[in-house]
Amino acid sequence: MELYSLLLLSVVLHASVYASPDVTIDKALTAVKEADNAMADTSYLIDRLNSVLQRLNDPSCSNDYECMDNTRIELEMITNEAMTLKESTINKNLSMLMVNTLLYAPIAATIAAFVTTLLYMKLKSYLRRRMMEMEVKEIEEE
Amino acid sequence: MKKNEDQNGMISTNNITTLIRSRIFLINLVILLTLSMSIAYVASVPREHERFLSLSTLGSNMMVGDYYPNNKKDIELLDDIRWYIQVYNNMGSAEYIAVRVKLLNSEQAAPDDNTHTPSPIEHIYEFKHLVAKGETVTIPFEWSITSILSIDGSKVIKGISINGDIVEVDVRADDGKDFRIVFELWRYNTESKEFEFSWVDSSNEKRSVWNQIWFNVKS
Numbered sequence: 001m002e003l004y005s006l007l008l009l010s011v012v013l014h015a016s017v018y019a020s021p022d023v024t025i026d027k028a029l030t031a032v033k034e035a036d037n038a039m040a041d042t043s044y045l046i047d048r049l050n051s052v053l054q055r056l057n058d059p060s061c062s063n064d065y066e067c068m069d070n071t072r073i074e075l076e077m078i079t080n081e082a083m084t085l086k087e088s089t090i091n092k093n094l095s096m097l098m099v100n101t102l103l104y105a106p107i108a109a110t111i112a113a114f115v116t117t118l119l120y121m122k123l124k125s126y127l128r129r130r131m132m133e134m135e136v137k138e139i140e141e142e
Numbered sequence: 143m144k145k146n147e148d149q150n151g152m153i154s155t156n157n158i159t160t161l162i163r164s165r166i167f168l169i170n171l172v173i174l175l176t177l178s179m180s181i182a183y184v185a186s187v188p189r190e191h192e193r194f195l196s197l198s199t200l201g202s203n204m205m206v207g208d209y210y211p212n213n214k215k216d217i218e219l220l221d222d223i224r225w226y227i228q229v230y231n232n233m234g235s236a237e238y239i240a241v242r243v244k245l246l247n248s249e250q251a252a253p254d255d256n257t258h259t260p261s262p263i264e265h266i267y268e269f270k271h272l273v274a275k276g277e278t279v280t281i282p283f284e285w286s287i288t289s290i291l292s293i294d295g296s297k298v299i300k301g302i303s304i305n306g307d308i309v310e311v312d313v314r315a316d317d318g319k320d321f322r323i324v325f326e327l328w329r330y331n332t333e334s335k336e337f338e339f340s341w342v343d344s345s346n347e348k349r350s351v352w353n354q355i356w357f358n359v360k361s
Contacts, residue, residue: 029238029272030332036235036275039188046236046274053238053272097186105178112178113171117161 025053028075031082040089045082052078193233193344197241197327197351200226204280209355216360220286225355227281227325231273233341238330240337241281243267245299245313246354248320258340258350260326266311267304285323290359297359318359327351 028049035042052074061067161167201208202224211221231237242265246252253260273279288308289301297318302309315321327350328337340350 026332026335029330033235033332042236043274046272050272053270057270093186097183100182100186101179105182106175109171109174109178112174113167114161116170117164117167120166121161
């Protein structure tokens with residue numbers, strides 16, 4: 001009975017070693033895709049993920065416990081980094097949006113409004129002055 | 143207006159205050175503020191774009207052409223042929239893709255563009271790659287026929303070398319004519335956890351991509 005339990009346990013552990021990377025690949029892929037959707041630069045994560053995928057497709061690694069374990073750890077690291085990257089990119093984009101909308105846009109609008117008003121007043125003043133300086137000629141009627 | 147300007151036509155501090163307090167300045171400011179804030183918001187929001195994946199097969203010079211040795215469709219045993227497969231990802235995020243290579247004759251079913259189903263024939267080789275958004279991946283495809291059998295006027299390809307790997311196949315064609323290599327683009331779906339031949343584009347239409355190159359076998 002004990003032998004049977006041990007055998008069952010070893011089968012379960014063996015299966016989990018092989019099953020876990022697949023699950024983590026999906027997690028890593030999803031995390032990278034989400035980071036991409038948040039407009040993050042994921043190129044370095046994609047390079048790392050590609051090398052991990054290559055390793056997983058290599059039979060010499062998939063039959064090696066240590067290699068599979070290292071791969072699983074790296075996949076988890078990629079997942080975590082992608083999630084952190086996503087969060088930081090969202091925060092960065094949000095703060096950039098706030099700065100652009102609440103700081104730069106009002107400054108630009110104020111300068112533009114000042115300049116356009118000044119130009120408008122200058123033009124108006126010039127036209128008025130010209131009108132005042134016009135000579136009035138009397139036209140004689142026949 | 144004379145009141146707002148000094149004798150040289152310059153604006154003084156007093157006049158700036160008057161200008162800022164003027165109705166025209168306030169109207170201008172409100173309009174330009176709305177406009178600039180809208181522009182700042184629109185510029186920072188990601189725009190919806192057409193989502194697609196493309197697959198192209200290029201010849202030995204990485205151009206459309208030069209697919210065969212001596213520019214003839216006839217390929218002989220152990221002729222080294224070099225093609226390039228290019229995949230471009232414009233899906234908006236990274237895509238894990240597989241290019242599945244199939245060897246078919248003219249009678250075997252090719253992928254169907256209407257139903258978006260792949261060829262039912264099993265693939266003989268597969269390239270997998272994670273493609274970053276907006277990136278093009280070029281995969282070298284070097285192949286040669288390593289074994290041919292002639293049976294009753296037909297030619298049967300029994301072996302192919304692809305990028306140094308020998309693959310056993312069994313595809314027959316009358317007189318060795320009209321064999322084809324089909325490249326199918328498969329996309330990994332993280333929800334179904336499977337590679338899928340078709341996907342939905344930005345206009346909610348089903349899409350699939352594949353290429354084929356015909357050749358004859360001469361021995």
